[in-house]
Amino acid sequence: MSKYEFNDILSVVLRLGVVISIILLATGVALIFMMHGADGYSIDQIASYGTGTGASSFSLNSSSLPLTGLLNGVIHLNGLYFISLGLWVLIFTPISIVLISLAEFAYLKNRLYVALSIIVLFDLFFAMLVVPIYFHV
Amino acid sequence: MTPLVxxxxxxxxxxxxxxxxxxxxxxxxxxxxxxxxxxxxxYGIPIIYATGASLISTIATSAGSASAYVKERISNVKIGIGLEVATTAGAIIGSLLAVYVYDHRLQWIIYVLFGAVLLFSLYPTAQKGRHExxxxxxxxxxxxxFQMTGVYYDAKLKKDVHYNGVKxxxxxxxxxxxxxxxxxLGIGSGAMKVLGMDWAMNLPMKVTTTTSNFMVGITAATGSSIYWYAGYIQVFIAAAxxxxxxxxxxxxxxxxxxMSNKNIRWLxxxxxxxxxxxxxxxxxxSNNSFVTSGTVRLALSALTSVILISCLFLVIRKQEAEDVKV
Incomplete structure (x- = not known):
């Protein structure tokens, strides 16, 4: 991999990540409106952000959207999971940039930067996999 | 509410x-x-969901614009990744602090800090372009x-610019x-990243801003996954x-x-x-320690900001005049 290709790959991955994500987000929103809700929630419930009292204090947020339901939700054209997938594609876009950089540094035998990219990846996955263990549930 | 609303x-x-x-x-x-x-x-959206939506949106904009800068080889990917060691670690600490703050219903701290960070970011941002x-x-x-020697082609100056990052x-x-x-706070904190690379590491402004742009996405991705599990992302708002x-x-x-008239930036x-x-x-x-009436507050904010920006404008104008003399 030459220096030339490396930057071009990064650029394409960044753009691709954004485009795919936006398409998924828009599809998800369209599905929610067409199907009058998703996952047993009404459009109102999905849109609510819980500033009211009583019934309207309800709000549906990411903690009630388990990632294990992602695949199933998308197959069943569940708008909420389309949006979730779109958001996770977005989160994974920068992560894939670090992965590609790691590959490039390994190819160039740049040990120091291989180590630094691994630390960054460790931080990213620590936030994703380890930290949540200590949350509510 | 009807679906149309x-x-x-x-x-x-x-x-x-x-x-x-x-x-x-x-x-x-x-x-x-x-x-x-x-x-x-x-919009009256709770700050918890506002910051969640903001963090997600930050990734999108960072990726969108970084795509162009990386292709043009202005961003220094190597320096960016190296510095991400600290920003990602910081993002984990920051997100956990946010969880603590929201768990204890201390939202007012986020508001105050946010206001302070925004105001402090104005000065270095307004100065931008002074020392290109x-x-x-x-x-x-x-x-x-850390191999911080680099070069980029400056389209305006029509020449290659060489630089050495230090410290x-x-x-x-x-x-x-x-x-x-x-x-x-659920932001990319790009202004602070620019500050670090500009003041501490002596990198050219173009490299600094574009590398910061590239880094912001990685930092925000770290915080976003913690925000996700903590339930700070209201997907409907975040998608919008x-x-x-x-x-x-x-x-x-x-x-x-x-934009030909740069003064419009002051507005x-x-x-x-x-x-x-x-x-x-x-x-x-919201901490009940200062003007609680909404209208009075808005008026006060407007007045303060006008004074603040006028002062900033004068200070930077003076600096620019001195630059020309030198």
Whole structure:
């Protein structure tokens, strides 16, 4: 991999990540409106952000959207999971940039930067996999 | 509410995101920094969801614009990744602090900090373009070890610009704080990253801003996954703002290139300082320690921001005049 290709790959991955994500987000929103809700929630419930009292204090947020339901939700054209997938594609876009950089540094035998990219990846996955263990549930 | 009203509300948030993206890119402060005050002050969205939506939108705009800068080889990917060691660690600390703050219903702290960070970001952002290319400093030991020698082609100057980054460790320290702020407030904290690379590491402004742009996405991704599990992301709002902010900053970048009158930026800075003061006061008000009447607060924010921006304008004008003399 030459220096030339490396930057071009990064650029394409960044753009691709954004485009795919936006398409998924828009599809998800369209599905929610067409199907009058998703996952047993009404459009109102999905849109609510819980500033009211009583019934309207309800709000549906990411903690009630388990990632294990992602695949199933998308197959069943569940708008909420389309949006979730779109958001996770977005989160994974920068992560894939670090992965590609790691590959490039390994190819160039740049040990120091291989180590630094691994630390960054460790931080990213620590936030994703380890930290949540200590949350509510 | 009928679905039509909800759709209208959705589009309204998209428009808000668009304005934030536009203003964020025209001032160079980033979409998230404008989005959070906009959503909390004008839309009544709880700050917890405003910051969640902002963090997600920050990734979208960072990826969108970094794509171009990486291709043009202005961003220094190597320096960026190296500094991400500190920003990602900082983002974890910051997000956990946010969880603590929200668990204890201390929202006012977030408002006050947000206002303060926004106001403090104004000065370095307004100065932007003053020292486009810093004097080439003698490389220090970190320049060699961390391979911080680089070159980019400057289209305006029509020549290759060579540079040596120095004081890697100092950059890392600033980045740690930038990461904490990013995780705590749900913004990219690009202004602080620029500060670190510009002041501490002596990198040219173009490299600094574009590398910061590239880094912001990685930092925000770290915070986002913690925000996700903590339940700070309301997907309906986040979807709307991601689309809106991305579109807004795209248009903003196009306008920025064509904008001939740079003084118009001051109008935008005034808007930003208004948002900053308002956040600060809103935080103090919800802690019942300062003016709790909404209207009085808005008037006070407007007045303070006008004074603030006038002072900033004069100070920077004076600096520029001195630069010309030298």
């Amino acid at each position: 909800t759709l209208f509300n959705f589009l309204l948030i998209v428009v808000g995101g668009f304005s934030a993206g536009l203003l964020g890119s025209l001032t160079g402060l980033g979409g998230g920094t404008v989005l959070v005050p906009l959503l909390t002050i004008f 290319i810093p004097p080439l400093k003698k490389p220090d030991w970190t320049t060699r070890i 890697w460790w100092a950059g890392e320290i600033v980045m740690l704080f930038a990461g904490i702020i990013s995780g705590l 703002t991601a689309i809106g902010v991305l579109a807004g900053s795209f248009v903003g970048t196009k306008i920025l290139v064509r 935008f800075f005034a808007v930003l300082s208004f948002l900053g003061v308002e956040m600060l006061l809103k935080g103090l008000a």
